[in-house]
Amino acid sequence: MSWLSYNSLLVLAGTTLLGAACGLIGFFLTLRRQALLSDVISHAALPGVALAFIVGEWLVPNGQRSVLWLAGGALFASAIAVMICSTLQRLRPLRGDAAFGIPLGGFLAVGVVLFSVVQQMPSGNAAGLESYLFGRAAALSTNDVFLLGGLAAGVLVVCLVCQKELLLVAFDPEHALAQGWPVARLDALLTAMVACICVLALPMVGFLLVVALMVTPPAAARFWTHRTGLMMAVSSLLGMLAAGAGTIVSGMSEQVPTGPAIVLFATLLFIVSAICGASHGWIHRWWSDRRQRSERALDDLLRNTYEAHEAAQDRQAALLPAGHDVAPEIKNAGVEGAGIELPVVYPPHLRETGLQALKRMGTSRGFLRLDSRGKWRLTTLGVQRAKAVVLRHRLIELYLIEHAEFPPDQGDRTADLLEHALGPHTVDELKEILRVDFGRGVVRSPHPLETNAAEAMAPK
Amino acid sequence: MIEPMVSSESPLVIHDMTVAYGRKPVLWNIDYVAPARKLIAIVGPNGAGKSTLLKAALGMIPRQSGSAVFYGKPYAAIRPKVAYVPQRSSVDWDFPASALDVAVMGWYGRLGWFRPVNRAARTAALAALEQVGLGDVAQRQIGQLSGGQQQRVFLARALAQDADLYLMDEPFAAVDAATEQSIVSMLQLLRDRGKTTIVVHHDLQTVAEYFDELLLLNLRLVAAGAVSEVMTPQNLKATYGGQLSILDAVGQRMTFGPSGSK
Numbered sequence: 001m002s003w004l005s006y007n008s009l010l011v012l013a014g015t016t017l018l019g020a021a022c023g024l025i026g027f028f029l030t031l032r033r034q035a036l037l038s039d040v041i042s043h044a045a046l047p048g049v050a051l052a053f054i055v056g057e058w059l060v061p062n063g064q065r066s067v068l069w070l071a072g073g074a075l076f077a078s079a080i081a082v083m084i085c086s087t088l089q090r091l092r093p094l095r096g097d098a099a100f101g102i103p104l105g106g107f108l109a110v111g112v113v114l115f116s117v118v119q120q121m122p123s124g125n126a127a128g129l130e131s132y133l134f135g136r137a138a139a140l141s142t143n144d145v146f147l148l149g150g151l152a153a154g155v156l157v158v159c160l161v162c163q164k165e166l167l168l169v170a171f172d173p174e175h176a177l178a179q180g181w182p183v184a185r186l187d188a189l190l191t192a193m194v195a196c197i198c199v200l201a202l203p204m205v206g207f208l209l210v211v212a213l214m215v216t217p218p219a220a221a222r223f224w225t226h227r228t229g230l231m232m233a234v235s236s237l238l239g240m241l242a243a244g245a246g247t248i249v250s251g252m253s254e255q256v257p258t259g260p261a262i263v264l265f266a267t268l269l270f271i272v273s274a275i276c277g278a279s280h281g282w283i284h285r286w287w288s289d290r291r292q293r294s295e296r297a298l299d300d301l302l303r304n305t306y307e308a309h310e311a312a313q314d315r316q317a318a319l320l321p322a323g324h325d326v327a328p329e330i331k332n333a334g335v336e337g338a339g340i341e342l343p344v345v346y347p348p349h350l351r352e353t354g355l356q357a358l359k360r361m362g363t364s365r366g367f368l369r370l371d372s373r374g375k376w377r378l379t380t381l382g383v384q385r386a387k388a389v390v391l392r393h394r395l396i397e398l399y400l401i402e403h404a405e406f407p408p409d410q411g412d413r414t415a416d417l418l419e420h421a422l423g424p425h426t427v428d429e430l431k432e433i434l435r436v437d438f439g440r441g442v443v444r445s446p447h448p449l450e451t452n453a454a455e456a457m458a459p460k
Numbered sequence: 461m462i463e464p465m466v467s468s469e470s471p472l473v474i475h476d477m478t479v480a481y482g483r484k485p486v487l488w489n490i491d492y493v494a495p496a497r498k499l500i501a502i503v504g505p506n507g508a509g510k511s512t513l514l515k516a517a518l519g520m521i522p523r524q525s526g527s528a529v530f531y532g533k534p535y536a537a538i539r540p541k542v543a544y545v546p547q548r549s550s551v552d553w554d555f556p557a558s559a560l561d562v563a564v565m566g567w568y569g570r571l572g573w574f575r576p577v578n579r580a581a582r583t584a585a586l587a588a589l590e591q592v593g594l595g596d597v598a599q600r601q602i603g604q605l606s607g608g609q610q611q612r613v614f615l616a617r618a619l620a621q622d623a624d625l626y627l628m629d630e631p632f633a634a635v636d637a638a639t640e641q642s643i644v645s646m647l648q649l650l651r652d653r654g655k656t657t658i659v660v661h662h663d664l665q666t667v668a669e670y671f672d673e674l675l676l677l678n679l680r681l682v683a684a685g686a687v688s689e690v691m692t693p694q695n696l697k698a699t700y701g702g703q704l705s706i707l708d709a710v711g712q713r714m715t716f717g718p719s720g721s722k
């Protein structure tokens with residue numbers, strides 16, 4: 001049978017729909033921190049399915065067991081397991097995970113026993129139950145697919161209609177309770193939807209791996225965004241992709257059960273998300289770290305240049321006899337800086353390797369330019385930016401010395417670390433707190449500058 | 461009868477309220493009438509039942525006996541007029557929501573079931589965020605906000621609700637001095653607009669400076685009234701001194717049986 005036949009395309013549509021539903025409901029489930037619940041439900045479904053089979057066999061020997069009948073059994077057993085869980089949770093000496101672990105193990109044990117009973121039964125239809133272990137989507141009939149898909153779509157709709165309420169309860173159940181929202185009933189609704197989706201997904205994914213399809217897509221979605229609606233969409237999309245790809249692969253090879261194939265793709269998507277995710281992915285973080293480092297290096301270059309020229313100006317002023325003034329070019333750079341360009345003075349510890357990239361970045365920002373003599377200069381914009389950077393550094397330094405009682409030499413070094421984290425808002429606040437005089441555009445450094453001022457004085 | 465007139469004026473009347481966790485009582489026979497249009501502090505040592513008092517009054521934990529009446533009505537009938545601000549540590553701040561998403565939740569009661577967030581809700585929430593000085597970080601994920609900003613997001617959520625009575629659980633816990641000041645001036649502004657605020661507070665030093673009324677609590681109500689009248693050495697000793705060891709021991713025995721007694 002080609003996997004492109006009508007039936008297998010239908011199966012593909014059904015599994016992708018269920019995958020989307022798993023991703024969506026899993027998103028709400030993990031936000032409510034109840035991921036273990038899906039584990040309990042799927043494990044409890046196993047004895048439910050077996051029991052439904054045995055009862056069916058007893059009622060109608062050798063009859064065809066409909067998927068709905070078996071799902072009903074699974075749902076029934078899951079409901080009992082959930083009730084046991086919530087009872088155990090209220091029991092005093094037990095805490096969280098134990099309350100989930102005990103019924104999970106118990107139901108699994110009963111399930112395995114019942115399954116071995118089923119396998120010894122004379123009925124020829126027992127083989128169909130195998131699909132509940134690891135999932136075999138291809139074994140589903142057209143009617144089954146319509147049924148499962150239709151029910152999944154129904155749950156999807158309920159979930160979307162109630163999303164505001166579900167999110168409210170997931171974020172702050174106390175506040176929701178105080179506002180009069182029926183938190184317990186909304187939790188019950190979520191549990192019921194999880195149980196439905198789990199049970200519907202059983203014949204496709206198998207009881208062991210349903211939980212993976214519920215937990216992995218929402219976890220992966222966290223790497224892509226932190227906006228609620230978008231994360232919800234990404235989570236269902238990833239569930240859909242995994243289910244679709246897994247179904248296709250297992251459809252091409254008779255040997256691979258659907259469940260593991262789907263979960264394999266879900267895991268793969270998780271790894272891809274962790275690496276490439278647009279919001280918290282590894283590449284994104286690496287890139288923004290790198291970007292931040294070069295921003296800092298550029299700021300350091302600008303500040304060094306400015307301070308070197310400032311120091312040169314001071315030295316020149318000290319050497320001049322009284323009544324004479326410093327060269328207007330240097331003076332203006334310190335005082336107004338409008339229309340003035342300054343030759344770049346490199347910080348002493350700058351590494352050669354990063355310098356080219358730094359110059360490129362400075363040029364693209366309009367802070368640096370190469371003059372006709374092949375020397376790098378700070379543009380007018382660059383001088384302005386340098387002033388802002390110097391001011392920022394000195395404000396935090398002054399603050400550390402005056403308000404945090406740092407010794408002056410330590411203040412400078414700590415300011416080196418802090419200055420890059422200061423936003424414009426903090427700078428304004430610092431100005432207000434320190435009440436410094438802005439006659440020169442920047443404040444004077446609280447300590448003598450040790451820059452390579454000689455370079456700035458060098459004749460052009 | 462004059463009594464009902466008075467009680468319908470008072471934002472919160474607690475009558476003979478006893479609260480227990482399991483079998484252990486944590487609040488005994490509280491009787492309290494909150495004055496309207498005041499800033500009220502609830503102060504007491506750890507485990508005095510301060511947060512429990514708010515939660516039990518709101519019916520979030522069952523009362524063993526007694527009643528709490530808001531503006532002369534049961535809470536269920538007057539919910540929109542009462543805003544509750546839980547402790548900041550009670551939620552997961554990694555939750556995928558922006559400051560605006562959280563503030564908008566204060567408007568959910570008005571939206572009702574199934575109605576998606578609309579423009580009116582968003583406008584109200586944004587206005588509330590601007591009121592607490594967070595207008596420019598409205599779109600930021602709540603995990604990226606500082607502790608003080610997170611507390612103010614909670615405040616904005618309550619403001620968006622536009623209630624008449626605000627019940628706040630430790631809004632000053634782990635916030636910096638500047639945030640504390642801005643929250644206090646916010647509360648004073650609310651009072652000037654005729655609102656009542658009851659705040660669980662932990663710092664005796666600032667009570668006189670921030671609040672009009674004080675409620676001293678340690679398993680029972682020690683004293684309540686204007687700050688200047690209540691803040692007496694005797695009252696403070698009764699609240700913080702170890703005089704309640706008997707009550708505590710009885711509570712222990714009610715939980716674990718006679719063998720658990722001291």
